Amino acid sequence: MKHTEAWQRTTPNEIKIGLISISDRASKGVYTDEGLPALKAWLQNALSTPCVFQERLIADEREIITETIVDLVDELGCDLILTTGGTGPSRRDVTPEATMDAGTREMPGFGEQMRQISLRFVPTAILSRQTAVLREIEDHTALIINLPGQPKSIKETLEGLKDADGKSIVPGIFAAVPYCIDLIGGPYIETNEAIIKAFRPKSAIKK
Numbered sequence: 001m002k003h004t005e006a007w008q009r010t011t012p013n014e015i016k017i018g019l020i021s022i023s024d025r026a027s028k029g030v031y032t033d034e035g036l037p038a039l040k041a042w043l044q045n046a047l048s049t050p051c052v053f054q055e056r057l058i059a060d061e062r063e064i065i066t067e068t069i070v071d072l073v074d075e076l077g078c079d080l081i082l083t084t085g086g087t088g089p090s091r092r093d094v095t096p097e098a099t100m101d102a103g104t105r106e107m108p109g110f111g112e113q114m115r116q117i118s119l120r121f122v123p124t125a126i127l128s129r130q131t132a133v134l135r136e137i138e139d140h141t142a143l144i145i146n147l148p149g150q151p152k153s154i155k156e157t158l159e160g161l162k163d164a165d166g167k168s169i170v171p172g173i174f175a176a177v178p179y180c181i182d183l184i185g186g187p188y189i190e191t192n193e194a195i196i197k198a199f200r201p202k203s204a205i206k207k
């Protein structure tokens with residue numbers, strides 16, 4: 001495949017992250033989108049290695065969501081995509097279906113763990129159908145993860161739950177993301193341990 005300039009990394013460990021906020025009302029301007037700023041702020045604090053972002057605010061339309069994911073991976077070379085919104089049970093909530101349409105293999109552990117974390121915060125966590133997939137194309141693979149739409153759920157699910165001393169009670173899903181990105185051939189990313197400690201088996205840790 002021929003790649004555009006957008007594919008180039010400024011440094012070998014730079015990760016390209018696509019952020020997609022999916023909300024009918026925020027995309028129409030009925031309210032201000034808080035999803036993209038919350039995602040970006042959390043990631044900028046959590047990552048200690050370089051990152052670049054591509055941001056999209058779109059309506060709850062299955063085909064548009066799939067096309068946006070495909071464009072971010074296939075045309076812009078994103079390694080990781082985080083979506084927020086559209087995972088609930090109402091008719092307009094189609095993010096998991098659109099994500100599956102863009103994926104080549106499902107990664108069900110992310111959704112399972114997020115529902116476990118979110119149940120510590122709200123009993124309605126079981127209403128979220130969020131999932132994760134890999135999109136594997138000819139010479140590139142990306143991880144795509146759905147987060148719920150409530151802006152506060154972004155920090156909760158990525159970071160998990162901590163006690164008053166900052167000790168982890170339920171690990172956030174982002175702990176597993178750096179090693180997953182290693183395994184799919186992406187850049188070696190590192191995190192700020194005060195926010196989220198990345199877990200890698202000893203043999204995979206680069207000193």
Ligand SMILES: Nc1ncnc2c1ncn2[C@@H]1O[C@H](COP(=O)(O)OP(=O)(O)OP(=O)(O)O)[C@@H](O)[C@H]1O
Nearest residue numbers: 021023024025026032033034035085086149150151
């Ligand atoms: N992108 C967003 N920015 C700010 N607040 C949001 C956003 N998405 C959701 N919320 C808030 O979380 C609540 C529950 O999220 P949910 O996804 O169920 O929203 P929704 O009512 O389906 O949104 P929409 O109609 O815009 O798609 C919303 O009522 C709203 O207050």
Ligand SMILES: Nc1nc2c(c(=O)[nH]1)N[C@H]1C(S)=C(S)[C@@H](COP(=O)(O)O)O[C@H]1N2
Nearest residue numbers: 085086087088118124128148149150153156
């Ligand atoms: N961590 C967390 N998870 C959460 C919530 C929340 O407030 N915090 N809200 C729940 C609710 S009320 C719903 S309906 C589902 C789906 O939300 P979405 O349609 O905005 O994705 O996420 C659930 N998961």
